[in-house]
Amino acid sequence: MQTQRPPTRRTFLDGIIGFCSSIAGAAMALPAIAYLWPAARASGAESVELPGAKDMTPGQSAMIRVGSEAVVVVRDRNGFKAFSAVCTHLGCLVKWDAGGKRFLCPCHAAVFDENGHVVSGPPPSPLVKYVTKQVGDAVFVSAA
Numbered sequence: 001m002q003t004q005r006p007p008t009r010r011t012f013l014d015g016i017i018g019f020c021s022s023i024a025g026a027a028m029a030l031p032a033i034a035y036l037w038p039a040a041r042a043s044g045a046e047s048v049e050l051p052g053a054k055d056m057t058p059g060q061s062a063m064i065r066v067g068s069e070a071v072v073v074v075r076d077r078n079g080f081k082a083f084s085a086v087c088t089h090l091g092c093l094v095k096w097d098a099g100g101k102r103f104l105c106p107c108h109a110a111v112f113d114e115n116g117h118v119v120s121g122p123p124p125s126p127l128v129k130y131v132t133k134q135v136g137d138a139v140f141v142s143a144a
């Protein structure tokens with residue numbers, strides 16, 4: 001018959017350190033997973049009306065929130081375009097440059113063209129496109 005030895009101070013401390021390390025690791029990993037999984041951040045088929053759409057003139061932009069995502073909507077001569085305002089590099093918010101007809105990211109000087117494609121800078125992919133739907137004077141924006 002085998003007897004069980006009582007835990008020593010060393011094994012007790014090893015267990016506490018292991019537990020604390022696991023909690024710290026999970027706390028660091030969860031934001032990284034949320035960042036790397038953008039589809040998980042998008043919130044389904046929510047459609048948001050763009051406030052003041054009928055007063056926007058070609059070249060103007062507006063920032064709205066669709067679900068949990070910041071979205072920049074631009075009016076051009078053909079209608080409205082919408083893209084996630086979240087830069088695909090490290091997540092800074094891009095701004096519309098009406099004069100240059102492009103999106104600029106202030107964090108690492110990235111430039112996206114008017115269709116959201118990367119022109120220069122470190123972003124690995126284009127801005128995520130959103131769908132716009134015009135109904136009379138109202139414009140609705142939703143995830144693609």
Ligand code: FES
Pocket residue numbers: 087088089090091092105106107108109110121122123
């Ligand atoms: S976060 Fe936009 S270029 Fe780095």
